[in-house]
Each structure stands twice: as C-alpha cells, then as structure tokens.
Amino acid sequence: MERSLILIKNTKEVRNIITPKLIVITGGSGSGKTHLLNNWHFIEQDYSIVKKITTRSPRKAEQPETNKEFIFSCSRKEVEKCNFIYSYRDELYGFLLCDIEEIHSRGKNAIIIIKSIDVIMQLKERYKKLISILCVSNLEIDKLESYLESKGNPEGENKKRLYNKDDEIYKTEYSKFSYIFDKIIYNSYDESFLLEIKMFINSYGK
Numbered sequence: 001m002e003r004s005l006i007l008i009k010n011t012k013e014v015r016n017i018i019t020p021k022l023i024v025i026t027g028g029s030g031s032g033k034t035h036l037l038n039n040w041h042f043i044e045q046d047y048s049i050v051k052k053i054t055t056r057s058p059r060k061a062e063q064p065e066t067n068k069e070f071i072f073s074c075s076r077k078e079v080e081k082c083n084f085i086y087s088y089r090d091e092l093y094g095f096l097l098c099d100i101e102e103i104h105s106r107g108k109n110a111i112i113i114i115k116s117i118d119v120i121m122q123l124k125e126r127y128k129k130l131i132s133i134l135c136v137s138n139l140e141i142d143k144l145e146s147y148l149e150s151k152g153n154p155e156g157e158n159k160k161r162l163y164n165k166d167d168e169i170y171k172t173e174y175s176k177f178s179y180i181f182d183k184i185i186y187n188s189y190d191e192s193f194l195l196e197i198k199m200f201i202n203s204y205g206k
Helices: 002-018 033-038 076-080 097-105 117-126 141-150 155-162 165-176 192-203
Strands: 022-027 047-049 052-054 084-088 091-095 109-113 130-137 183-187
Touching: 022 033, 022 117, 033 109, 033 130, 033 192, 052 076, 076 091, 084 117, 097 109, 117 130, 183 192
Parallel strands: 022 109, 022 130, 047 109, 130 183
Antiparallel strands: 052 091, 084 091
C-alpha cells in the first residue's frame, strides 16, 4: 500500500512538471516585448506563439507575411468572434482559446503578448500554469525614441506610440497591478535582458 501511494504521488509530480505553461508578456510601447517574443528560442525550444488577430494595419517595419505575432487588417466582426478581446489605441485585438489549447496539446508552452490587465487577470484565473512578465524600459523617453529610430522604426510612428495617452494609462495600470506579474524586468537594451529572462524561466517553480 505504501509503495502504491508513492507511485501515485510520483505520477502526479511528473504530470505537474510536464504540464505546458502559458507565458504572457506585457509592457509599454518600446519596452522590448516583441524583441523578447522574437528571441524566445534563446530562452527555451519547446514553445509556440499564440497569434492575435487585429484590426490595425502593419507598421512600416512589420512584414505581414512573416510576422509571428499578428494577423493584420481584420474586420471588427472577425476580432469579435475571439474568446479574448481588448482595445488599444482604437484598434481591436483578439485571440482564440482553442489556439492555446492546440499548442498545449502538443506538449509545448504557449506564449503571447497582451496589452490588457483585464485579459491577463482572466487568463490567470483559467490557467494555473501561467507566467506573466512585465517589460519596463530603462531609457528616458527621448533616448527610447532615438533607439527605436536606430532599429528602423519611422520617427513619426515612434512619437505616436510613445507619447500616446493610452500608453500612459496602461503604464499606470501596470504599476497599480504589479502584484499580478511573476517577473518585472527592466530593459537596458543589451544582452542582459534575455539572459535575465532565461535565468528566471529556468528557475521558475524550482
């Protein structure tokens, strides 16, 4: 009987270890969210990105055919069919629950960028194995603007993103609800950004 109990306990522990996670990245404009998403292979190999559909058009630096994060220029009706929807800068964003479940069914971690506190909290209630990461820029806004320009983002586009009132509102929300994040990382725009996240993910739950 004692051996049976040990086997049952060990089986539960194994199941707990291999249960795929949902990783949510969030933060203000220019904080490194997309850079982190596009370089997640440096952190781990067993993952897939959950694509969002959105009403917004691609930016000049974004290539719709190869973009890992979005399906662009969808109608509002298409986005409204999603299980999770949020609005940001007058555009709608949405994603499907079945897309997360399909990734998990393959034994992979699912990763997604979300700019909505409400949606992150909804997901936290549903997924116990959710890791939420908040990216925060370490640069002053004028230096951040120059940095984004150096990466090929047009000057006018950067101003719209960084000086947008919606982004200020979200930054306030992030600080107000910082308790919901498992990791807050300050981005200095060097290799330490990815290294710190890798160390955190490797040690998470140990």
